Amino acid sequence: MEAFQTVRKQIISLLCDEELTPLDISQLVHIPEKDVADHLVHINRSLGSQGKKLQIEPYSCMSCGYKFKKRDRLDRPGRYPQCKSGHIRLASYRIL
Numbered sequence: 001m002e003a004f005q006t007v008r009k010q011i012i013s014l015l016c017d018e019e020l021t022p023l024d025i026s027q028l029v030h031i032p033e034k035d036v037a038d039h040l041v042h043i044n045r046s047l048g049s050q051g052k053k054l055q056i057e058p059y060s061c062m063s064c065g066y067k068f069k070k071r072d073r074l075d076r077p078g079r080y081p082q083c084k085s086g087h088i089r090l091a092s093y094r095i096l
């Protein structure tokens with residue numbers, strides 16, 4: 001649990017300074033990209049009591065611009081609901 005707390009503090013500190021993608025966060029904090037979403041969910045919950053907010057620019061489709069806004073989870077979408085081509089633009093996060 002202590003390791004988790006440390007990682008989350010590092011992520012919060014980074015996101016207070018700049019906007020980052022899950023890939024950026026995984027590289028800066030040295031955790032797998034797939035673990036970033038889970039940390040962000042917990043961070044998002046804990047921020048409320050500090051009067052801060054996790055601002056999310058959602059994953060989007062680079063072909064049609066579709067934004068994956070309604071996802072409850074913060075991990076990378078697996079497929080496109082709107083079109084089958086193109087690439088997913090990574091989500092980015094910032095704490096304000």
Ligand SMILES: [Zn+2]
Pocket residue numbers: 061062063064065066080082083084085086
């Ligand atoms: Zn699309």
